[in-house]
Amino acid sequence: xxxxxxxxxxxxxxxxxxxxxxxxxxxxxxxxxxxxxxxxxxxxxxxxxxxxxxxxxxxxxxxxxxxxxxxxxxxxxxxxxxxxxxxxxxxxxxxxxxxxxxxxxxxxxxxxxxxxxxxxxxxxxxxxxxxxxxxxxxxxxxxxxxxxxxxxxxxxxxxxxxxxxxxxxxxxxx
Amino acid sequence: xxxxxxxxxxxxxxxxxxxxxxxxxxxxxxxxxxxxxxxxxxxxxxxxxxxxxxxxxxxxxxxxxxxxxxxxxxxxxxxxxxxxxxxxxxxxxxxxxxxxxxxxxxxxxxxxxxxxxxxxxxxxxxxxxxxxxxxxxxxxxxxxxxxxxxxxxxxxxxxxxxxxxxxxxxxxxxxxxxxxxxxxxxxxxxxxxxxxxxxxxxxxxxxxxxxxxxxxxxxxxxxxxxxxxxxxxxxxxxxxxxxxxxxxxxxxxxxxxxxxxxxxxxxxxxxxxxxxxxxxxxxxxxxxxxxxxxxxxxxxxxxxxxxxxxxxxxxxxxxxxxxxxxxxxxxxxxxxxxxxxxxxxxxxxxxxxxxxxxxxxxxxxxxxxxxxxxxxxxxxxxxxxxxxxxxxxxx
Ligand code: SF4
Ligand code: SF4
Ligand code: FES
Numbered sequence: 081x082x083x084x085x086x087x088x089x090x091x092x093x094x095x096x097x098x099x100x101x102x103x104x105x106x107x108x109x110x111x112x113x114x115x116x117x118x119x120x121x122x123x124x125x126x127x128x129x130x131x132x133x134x135x136x137x138x139x140x141x142x143x144x145x146x147x148x149x150x151x152x153x154x155x156x157x158x159x160x161x162x163x164x165x166x167x168x169x170x171x172x173x174x175x176x177x178x179x180x181x182x183x184x185x186x187x188x189x190x191x192x193x194x195x196x197x198x199x200x201x202x203x204x205x206x207x208x209x210x211x212x213x214x215x216x217x218x219x220x221x222x223x224x225x226x227x228x229x230x231x232x233x234x235x236x237x238x239x240x241x242x243x244x245x246x247x248x249x250x251x252x253x254x
Numbered sequence: 255x256x257x258x259x260x261x262x263x264x265x266x267x268x269x270x271x272x273x274x275x276x277x278x279x280x281x282x283x284x285x286x287x288x289x290x291x292x293x294x295x296x297x298x299x300x301x302x303x304x305x306x307x308x309x310x311x312x313x314x315x316x317x318x319x320x321x322x323x324x325x326x327x328x329x330x331x332x333x334x335x336x337x338x339x340x341x342x343x344x345x346x347x348x349x350x351x352x353x354x355x356x357x358x359x360x361x362x363x364x365x366x367x368x369x370x371x372x373x374x375x376x377x378x379x380x381x382x383x384x385x386x387x388x389x390x391x392x393x394x395x396x397x398x399x400x401x402x403x404x405x406x407x408x409x410x411x412x413x414x415x416x417x418x419x420x421x422x423x424x425x426x427x428x429x430x431x432x433x434x435x436x437x438x439x440x441x442x443x444x445x446x447x448x449x450x451x452x453x454x455x456x457x458x459x460x461x462x463x464x465x466x467x468x469x470x471x472x473x474x475x476x477x478x479x480x481x482x483x484x485x486x487x488x489x490x491x492x493x494x495x496x497x498x499x500x501x502x503x504x505x506x507x508x509x510x511x512x513x514x515x516x517x518x519x520x521x522x523x524x525x526x527x528x529x530x531x532x533x534x535x536x537x538x539x540x541x542x543x544x545x546x547x548x549x550x551x552x553x554x555x556x557x558x559x560x561x562x563x564x565x566x567x568x569x570x571x572x573x574x575x576x577x578x579x580x581x582x583x584x585x586x587x588x589x590x591x592x593x594x595x596x597x598x599x600x601x602x603x604x605x606x607x608x609x610x611x612x613x614x615x616x617x618x619x620x621x622x623x624x625x626x627x628x629x630x631x632x633x634x635x636x637x638x639x640x641x642x643x644x645x646x647x648x649x
Contacts, residue, residue: 148403150354152359156362190402194398194402196369196371
């Protein structure tokens with residue numbers, strides 16, 4: 081019963097809104113290929129290069145794996161920005177994976193445009209394993225860019241009013 | 255399991271006498287898939303929810319409704335599979351992400367709303383439309399998304415959309431084409447996501463009601479089914495009349511003036527070759543078996559000067575579907591079904607495979623990309639409306 085006793089307390093603590101809303105930080109999803117960009121992020125880390133921390137990184141074996149579904153789902157789930165990264169041309173571990181990545185990215189961009197989302201929320205960058213500084217730079221730039229765009233319409237924080245009022249689900253069959 | 259008992263009642267699954275005709279009919283089972291609709295019916299009747307949810311074969315069904323036709327006990331398996339998918343969705347089961355779930359994500363984002371889509375880019379200068387109010391609402395469907403998403407197949411579903419508007423203009427109608435249209439929700443509903451479907455349905459019904467339109471015309475067979483059947487509970491006092499663009503054009507056939515020279519002389523590629531063009535018609539499952547519209551598109555094709563319709567071996571109620579409806583399934587069996595269907599189309603000697611649903615185009619064009627079979631199964635694909643538009647020409 082200890083958990084039962086604790087729970088109401090937590091809820092009340094959550095419900096009181098803070099006086100001034102804290103400055104907004106975006107949530108960004110970064111897709112990085114295992115051989116270059118992820119290692120580039122590592123380089124930034126071990127060299128202790130400071131950068132903004134508002135992103136989650138998803139490692140894939142090659143940027144060629146990053147199909148529109150990945151990016152679109154990130155947006156659907158409320159990401160404010162998505163960064164796709166991979167090796168420089170000619171450096172892809174699988175030779176032409178990043179060429180595929182470009183094709184997929186272009187397609188994704190078209191769909192994102194149709195949806196009416198700002199293009200600035202999506203970016204493609206090539207970052208090698210040695211480019212720790214560049215990684216930090218790209219992250220900082222992109223984070224600032226997304227911050228000025230504000231929360232995405234599908235970011236839960238902005239999306240209180242969209243849900244439909246709880247009502248009876250209409251039946252399909254008479 | 256109360257849900258299962260209810261589904262059994264609603265779809266008459268209880269009446270099943272285990273004859274196995276549905277499985278024998280099913281195009282997936284016929285090309286070697288181990289899919290068995292009969293087993294789902296049986297499991298429903300026995301209340302075996304775990305078997306249904308965990309087995310995760312539900313999304314293999316094309317929902318083509320062929321088995322419904324053949325079932326001697328009139329079990330509507332297609333309705334049943336939809337109910338079962340809804341049940342599975344509640345347990346977190348999703349289709350095995352064809353296209354990485356990209357299209358489902360797009361549809362869900364539309365359901366949540368919050369952005370102004372840029373879906374009007376396809377409207378060319380010569381097309382006259384209204385953006386908010388009018389007598390006739392032209393429901394475009396998501397063809398602009400398909401064309402953007404499948405550039406590698408040279409998908410041109412927007413051509414059909416443009417042709418439809420052009421023809422309506424020629425009939426003296428400036429239809430409403432709204433920038434606020436959202437996905438009809440067909441695929442999400444058939445994937446079991448009823449909540450998102452309801453959001454879309456409410457938005458769309460309100461949009462059309464506010465336009466004051468008395469007639470809604472659409473080129474997409476799936477949108478048509480959704481509007482006619484699945485939106486019914488959402489309609490207010492005065493729902494619009496809903497027709498497919500082929501029905502609409504067939505009604506106005508006497509008013510369409512065909513340019514005989516142009517139509518007869520132009521081959522499918524516009525190469526100027528003389529002589530009639532032989533075409534064959536693919537019945538979209540939504541238009542045919544789901545809604546019983548077989549005649550209108552054929553009536554149009556037969557009326558076109560210089561066009562000769564030659565039917566495939568399996569047509570009308572027996573037609574085989576494009577094996578890709580609802581974006582829930584794509585596997586080697588789907589591919590096999592598509593290849594066989596394309597062979598059938600080629601066997602008619604037709605130069606053009608005509609259809610009345612943008613999705614048929616997407617899926618058959620994908621199958622044609624096969625590097626080994628390409629030459630054997632390739633065939634030009636057009637929408638019925640495109641052919642009508644071409645035949646009317648400048649007149
Ligand atoms: S065809 Fe109808 S009666 Fe026969 S097994 Fe299938 S559902 Fe049952
Ligand atoms: S609806 Fe079509 S694909 Fe699904 S079980 Fe019936 S025949 Fe097979
Ligand atoms: S391995 Fe880095 S892009 Fe292919």
